[in-house]
Amino acid sequence: MKFSENWLRSHVPTQASREQLAAVLTAIGLEVEEVTALGDGVAGVVVARIVECAKHPEADRLQVCQVDVGGDALLQIVCGAPNARPGLVAPLATVGAHVNGIDIKAAKLRGVESNGMLCSAKELGLDADASGLLELPANAPVGTALANYLGLPDASIEIKLTPNRADCFSVRGIAYDVAAALDSAVQPLAGETVPARIGSERVVELRAGERVPRFVGRVIEGVNATAPTPAWMAERLRRSGVRPISLLVDVTQYVMLELGQPMHAFDHDLLEGAVVVRPARAGEELKLLDGRTVKLDDDMLVVSDGHGGAAARAVALGGIMGGYDTRVTDSTRNVFLEAAHWIPSAIIGRSRKLGLHTDAGHRFERGVDPELPRQAVEYATRLILEIGGGAAGPITEAALPEHLTAPAPITLRRARVQRVLGIAIEDAEIARILIALGMQVSATTEGWQVVPPSRRFDIAIEEDLIEELARIHGYERIPTTLPGGATRIAGITETRLDDATVRRQWAAREYFETVNFAFVDAQSLQQWQLQAGGVPLANPLSAELGVMRTSLLPGLVAALGRNLARQATRVRLFELGNVFADAGQGQAPRETQRLAAAVCGDAYQEQWGQTPARKVDFHDLKGDLQSLAAASGAVLEFRPASPPQGHPGRSAEVYRDGHYLGWLGQLHPRLQRALDIDADVFVLELDLAPLVARTVPRAADLSRYPSVRRDLAFVVSDHVSWQALRETVEQTAGPLLREVQLFDRYVGAGVESGQKSLAMGLILQDKSRTLNDSDVDSVVEVVVSALAQAHGARIRG
Structure with missing residues (x-):
């Protein structure tokens, strides 16, 4: 917002200097970006009319002008402006004036006497235009001081407004703030209602x-x-x-x-x-x-x-x-x-x-x-x-x-003002500030009942009024004090991995962290089929940022796409952030912290020892996730799934202890084409809290007795997952089982079509004794029987 200093002063009379006025505007939140002084050096400049013009005898570009300045005689002025002509009204710097660093004196130009200088706007410091004389209206009073005619000196003041101060997009709106800050009052707007003199009107x-x-x-x-x-x-x-x-x-x-x-x-x-x-x-x-x-x-x-x-x-x-x-x-x-x-x-x-x-x-x-x-x-x-x-x-x-709703009254409590600001402001000063800001104020036992003006959309609750008091009373008058009382320091919990550890884990696996806006384009959510539960913003920064995000992936994949567009061939990004969902019934949106990652390109940095380079795949991303899960002690379960955003055959839902965390997999090819991404992109998004939760570590005795390993190979249907087999083994093997490991998967000669061979190692150990063959055989027998019954598995011959 740019305005004239004199225009503002016509609405709010004040003796403050220009520098003081600019400082006050900034102090009350209307930050002054630029002050351009206008016409500070126009003393001795008057309104003049050119009566005659004749060509200079010794110079083609000069004219000899006879100029009327309201006196008894015309002044002779030599002028080189291209727009100098008879009848033109323009500013004239008379002899003795000081304009643009030049002392105006009587002089001879190419042998012709000149008694002043006709001026351009730039020479007077009024504008950047130096193409010719400043042309004044034909009815401008000749002989009048230019300062009086144009209201000079003046200044053009430009302020930067925050979106909530729409009322200050006017000189009169700014005047109310200045009046409150400088203990003045805004002048009533001059003029009366114009009566109708004709009957013409339009429906x-x-x-x-x-x-x-x-x-x-x-x-x-x-x-x-x-x-x-x-x-x-x-x-x-x-x-x-x-x-x-x-x-x-x-x-x-x-x-x-x-x-x-x-x-x-x-x-x-x-x-x-x-x-x-x-x-x-x-x-x-x-x-x-x-x-x-x-x-x-x-x-x-x-x-x-x-x-x-x-x-x-x-x-x-x-x-x-x-x-x-x-x-x-x-x-x-x-x-x-x-x-x-x-x-x-x-x-x-x-x-x-x-x-x-x-x-x-x-x-x-x-x-x-x-x-x-x-x-x-x-x-x-x-x-x-x-x-x-x-x-x-x-x-x-x-x-x-x-x-058309009228502003609602707001109760302002004296005790609340003191508690929030930490200082006591006199009742008279509080009432003065609020009234100067154009509010209706009536005293009550505990404070005041205040009705804000209809132009102040930013004032709705008691704290808004307290903010106005702090702003006008002066932040510099509020002392800086440390909070009193005991300070409670929260210790670091061992029941979850902290965010810093999660970030270090992903950074160690060559991921870069991104930070994206928490609000996105509604069309982007529809493209991802994630619009359900979206929370629209009442006053968005732009139409493209009009809805709170329901997922981290749209912003994260958009960042990946921008990297690909700038010739990055291997991109690995992750983000920790909140997503939002409409809680309904007028409640605040529900926030959930999530972890998301997106990768594409080569699995490893380019190197001479691995050619050709292998592209990243589902299992690379799954391994990165499992490394984080290992840090928290989580055992994750992966179930095949086909979310709308995911590739039907290369996506999985992620569970921990039967609790759904999220999904990972390749983006659906149709979505990749819509996002204009050529490379295969693998992503994951999971709720962070259940993923990083962990039990408090407890010390336990280590067995002094040796462990025994027994390797078994089973033939099962292709549809049976290793996850299902492992769960069955862990549930039936008993207390002697310490660990079960998958070390081979085979499909080919000797294995029927539609079948696969999975080889696992059972590691058994007891804390009180050395295991003998009968103990091991008993466990193996139970495991073989359970796998056969639950999954149709048979020992591979």
Whole structure:
């Protein structure tokens, strides 16, 4: 937001210097990014009119001008500006002035006497334009000091606003904060209600429900649209970063900058029938003010008129930009002014979708005071009538009261203020600050009842009011103190692996950690078929980041894809982060911490000892996961599965003690193509808490007696997994079994089709004695019998 310092001071009188004002703005949260001084050296510069121009006898590019400065005689000035001409009104630095580091003296230029200097905007420090003389309005009073005429000296101040301070996208909104900080008061807005002198009005219909709950319009007839914009208005616009265009356009821009309410002026004669606010039709076209024709979606809003009957044409893109066909021009004589309240959710993302960025859209996306439209129309009407003449009709207002909620009262407790801030602020000071900010304040036994102004969407609870008090009272006045009382230090638990250990484990296996946004594009979740339980954001940073993520994989795989696009051939990424799910019934979203990993490319770094290079596969990723599980003592179970995102034959669900953790496997080829990834990508995503949980280690005696190993080979069906065989062995072998290991899998000659041979080693041991052959044979017999009965396994001959 950029504005004129003098403009701000006209709303809030203060004796603070420019430097003090800038410091106060930054201190209260309106960070000043740049202060550009304007016209500090214009003493001795006056408004002058060139009466005559003659060619310099000794120089082709110079002219000898006779200039009227309001005195008895004309001054002779030698000038080289290309736009110097008879009748031009421009600034003249008189003899004795000091401009742009130059002392102005009477001098001879190529033998011709010159008694001053006609100036450009750059020479006066008002603008960067040095192409010619600064052209002033033809009715500028000749002989008047330029400083008085243009309101100089001044400064252009630019501040950086946070998204919650939409009320400060106006000079008047900033004035309330400055008034509170400098113990001043905002001046009432000058002017009275403009009475209707004609009966002309236009019917307004609202057909967009809660998205546009208020629309105010007014007809003004007989306007002189070619009347020049007054210098004071044009200069305030320029110093706010807006180029003056024409009276009607400048007035709407001026009102927006001063009050914060975007407006639009239609040529009343080019509108037909009623003005209707409605949703756009899918594919509907509209030619905008900038000359572009855009195709609209049905989630956009338009202002339309009765032209075309049932197919009523769109004449403006709601809350963003007006239409080309009904714009005001120099030939406009009758004007229809409009100011409406568009709620943020109806505007957010629409400008970006069309490649537009407008001041109106920028404001409506963040929220505009719903009580401003009528005030803005009254103010704009008054300015147009004063400058361009004409007669105004009655104000037409269409509203949906059920969608216009008034700010709710907030209870502010004296004790709560002191507890949160750690200091006591006097009651009178609290009341002064809140009233200066435009709030309605009434005292109660415990504190105050406060009603925030309708422009302050960011104030809803008691803590918001306390934040305002801290901001205006001054953070520097709140002492820095350490918290009192005993401090409880939580010890490191041994019941789970900490996050740092998990990160080190994955980093040791050549993975890089990523950190992605916790919010994603809703279309991305739909592409992954993970949209169930998504939590939409009320005020997203952008349309592409509008939903809280339900999975880590979309962001993680997108990061992998960006690496592949930049010629990385071996990518190994992991992420620890929270996912979110809608808990329903107005409850806060449910958060779950998860671990995700994604790999593609070669299994190992390029080396001379392994050619050709082997590509990473399912078992590589499974091994990396099992190494982490070993650190926590977890025994994982893998069951074949076909999640929507996974390859049907190369994916598995992961369980621990019968509890589902997540899945791992190769991405589905269809999804890989949709993500524009050529390489095979293997991923995993699991709930972290049950994965890293572990029992507290306990000391145990080691057996002093030797172990015995007995190797067995079984032939079983291809459909029987090793996991199932191992569980059966562990459940039936008894207390002597210490470990069971798979050391061979064979398919081929000697084994029937559809069968496989699995060779396992049983390691047996007792703590109190040495095992004999009968002990071992007994265990082997039980195991062989159990495997045969449960899985149809038979000893391989």
